[in-house]
Amino acid sequence: MHLSDATWTDADAAATDLAVVPVGSTEQHGPHAPLGTDAYTAEAVAEAGATAYDGEVVVAPAIPIGVAAEHRQFTGTLWVSEDTFRNYVRETVASLAHHGWDRVVLVNGHGGNVSALREVAGAIAREDDAYAVPFTWFEAVGDHSDEMGHGGPLETALLRAIAPELVREDRIEAAREGGADGWGEWVSYANLAFDSAEFTDNGVVGDPTAGDADRGDELLELASAALAALLEAVESRDASRPPHK
Numbered sequence: 001m002h003l004s005d006a007t008w009t010d011a012d013a014a015a016t017d018l019a020v021v022p023v024g025s026t027e028q029h030g031p032h033a034p035l036g037t038d039a040y041t042a043e044a045v046a047e048a049g050a051t052a053y054d055g056e057v058v059v060a061p062a063i064p065i066g067v068a069a070e071h072r073q074f075t076g077t078l079w080v081s082e083d084t085f086r087n088y089v090r091e092t093v094a095s096l097a098h099h100g101w102d103r104v105v106l107v108n109g110h111g112g113n114v115s116a117l118r119e120v121a122g123a124i125a126r127e128d129d130a131y132a133v134p135f136t137w138f139e140a141v142g143d144h145s146d147e148m149g150h151g152g153p154l155e156t157a158l159l160r161a162i163a164p165e166l167v168r169e170d171r172i173e174a175a176r177e178g179g180a181d182g183w184g185e186w187v188s189y190a191n192l193a194f195d196s197a198e199f200t201d202n203g204v205v206g207d208p209t210a211g212d213a214d215r216g217d218e219l220l221e222l223a224s225a226a227l228a229a230l231l232e233a234v235e236s237r238d239a240s241r242p243p244h245k
């Protein structure tokens, strides 16, 4: 059940304690992919995972703006502080829990959100009347995960599968040529760069031409199967905190 499309009476009839919250970002994804990529992909994975799960799941609307100051030099990128982001996610989960949907998977589409989501989920599990676990789709697609760039093969492939009209196919070559091979500028295992503009001219990392729609279908299948398995584990878990030793 997608909350945005349901009525409150539909929501009231939902007999589940499971919810998924897609978490995205509005940020540059190179000259060929839309600023909303991370929200679109998170939403597609959340919906496919909820469908693949054998049981009812409430699908919340996507959180569209996240921790993305690292893309600030590229026009259209929006961001909030980690504090604001964590608080927003925490209060959103609390409102889901208020209705009885107190086991929540945060389905994330943006690398910059990862550490803040892990931290806030821990706070929710320890201190609130809810249990939340973050899930980042591109970490759950097997060997493909090694090729995650930015506006690169994985995101371009998934977009071609779920929203092909949003991929500017006539700019794919330029996207590849102006992009970087890897994320960051590393010396002695330390990343010297804080902003993506330090190492990529057009915002791309990785080769977007290496991501066709078939690969996108495979990514969606892998990610949604992983999410369905996670929902199963979250549903059956004893989420209470262990007693003090």
Ligand SMILES: [Zn+2]
Pocket: 029, 037, 038, 109, 110, 150, 151, 155
């Ligand atoms: Zn992205």
